[in-house]
Amino acid sequence: MFDISVVIPFKDKSDLTIAAVKSFLKYGPAVKEFLLISNNSSPDELEKIRRALDEIKNLRILEYNKPFNYQKINNWAIKQTSGKFILMMNNDIEFVKNSIDVTERMFKKASQEDVGVCGCTLLYDNRKDIQHAGVYLLPTGMADHMYIHKSYNKALRNVGSSEFPYDIRSDMKMTAVTGACQLVEKAKFDAVNGMDENFIIGGGDVDLCIRMNKKGYQTWFVGDGYLLHKESVSRRHIPLPLSDFHNSYLSYIEGYDIKVGDPFLPKITQGMGE
Numbered sequence: 001m002f003d004i005s006v007v008i009p010f011k012d013k014s015d016l017t018i019a020a021v022k023s024f025l026k027y028g029p030a031v032k033e034f035l036l037i038s039n040n041s042s043p044d045e046l047e048k049i050r051r052a053l054d055e056i057k058n059l060r061i062l063e064y065n066k067p068f069n070y071q072k073i074n075n076w077a078i079k080q081t082s083g084k085f086i087l088m089m090n091n092d093i094e095f096v097k098n099s100i101d102v103t104e105r106m107f108k109k110a111s112q113e114d115v116g117v118c119g120c121t122l123l124y125d126n127r128k129d130i131q132h133a134g135v136y137l138l139p140t141g142m143a144d145h146m147y148i149h150k151s152y153n154k155a156l157r158n159v160g161s162s163e164f165p166y167d168i169r170s171d172m173k174m175t176a177v178t179g180a181c182q183l184v185e186k187a188k189f190d191a192v193n194g195m196d197e198n199f200i201i202g203g204g205d206v207d208l209c210i211r212m213n214k215k216g217y218q219t220w221f222v223g224d225g226y227l228l229h230k231e232s233v234s235r236r237h238i239p240l241p242l243s244d245f246h247n248s249y250l251s252y253i254e255g256y257d258i259k260v261g262d263p264f265l266p267k268i269t270q271g272m273g274e
Contacts, residue, residue, distance in 0.1 A: 002107055004031040004183070005083030009064075009073045010091040011039045014048040016230065017091040021053055027095035028103050032083040034059040036091075037073055039066075070179070071195035071204040078189065085110060086189060090180040092230040096127070102225040106183045109171065109220050116217030117184045117209045119177025121168055122229035123152055130155060131229045133168045134221040135176035135206055136262035136269055141249035143176065143206050146265060152226070165267035170223045173264050175213070175255050177221055179205025180229050188217050196247070202240045203248035210255045 006024065010017045021034060036053075038046055038061060046061070053059055062080060064073050078086055085107060106118040122132040133146040133155075147155055147164065159167040166172060182205065192211045195204045209219040256262065261269025 001030045001032060002104070003084040004029075004087050004103075004107065005078075005081035005085070005186075006031055006034045006087045006089060007037065007074060007077045007081065008034065008089050008091050009037040009039055009070070009077065010041065010049075011068070012041050012045040013091060014045045014052070017049055018052045020089065020091050020093050020095075021056070021059070023095035023099075025056070027097060027099045029107075031087070032058065033081070035077055035081060036061045037077045038063045039068055039073055069197060069200050070202075071197045071199050075194040075197065078186065078194065081186065084186060086184055086186050088179060088182045088184075090229065093122075093181055094125075094228040094230065096226075096228060098225050099227050100225070102222065102227065103183070105224075106222045109222055110183050110185055114216060114218055115220055116188055116212035116215070117177060117182050117219045118222055119174070119182055119219075120222050121152075121224075121226040122178070122180060123226045125228055125230045127228065128152060130168075132178045132180065133166075134172065134174040134265070135178060135209070136265040137175055137252050137256045138269070139256065139258075139261065141253050141256075142245075143248070143252055145178065146268065166265065168221075168223050172221045172223065174209070174219045174221045175262055175264050176206040176209035176219055179208075181227060182208075184212075188212065188215075191215060191217075196251075198247050199244055200241050201244055203244045203251070206248070207251040210251055213255065 102120050110118045124131045130147040135143050137143050155164045158164045260266040
């Protein structure tokens, strides 16, 4: 068993949450516990999840019935965990056959003394196109996902090309990895005081990685294999507040190198600011 607490926030969308947990049980490692955090879910949806997952003895469903703030939900949930490591995971993540051993390798990497947050490749639900292969910073003070919307198979075939300069089968240091799936040692998370609750919806995941990098806990992308990410299905119609853009700019600019762009993926970002 891996000493990991899996934290999955959700609001309604019971089918997604059930699929996330059951797919993890099928293709992921045995972990210490699952914590499902309901944020203002309806009683019917909550009951459906309880019935579907009732036999999982190391699973708890907690309720955080306050206005949505991704950072506050995760900070609160992590205080309830008992695992040495935390896997923060969206309820729209699904494990498949190609996900076998991905979490185990993230755990091994995150166990190293100078490593902070670890992430991995995420594909869209079509199992063909990349949704996330690490995060890089832009000169505008924003960020983007490496190879987003590009063909996974093409990325594997054309390593070293101008389109795919980096090999996503390899482990790589990164500025950040997406909060849809982040594995980190709890003590290191606590060392930077967790997620910044000034963020509401987006940006806090990248900010967490940047602050951990500055603390000496390097963010890593763990290559090979993938999970599916049915991107933000549970909140697809909610726009990002302006404060998230402002706070993102202030945080991201700290990690950007004006000479090479993103310091960990210069082949993609060099020259963007010219």
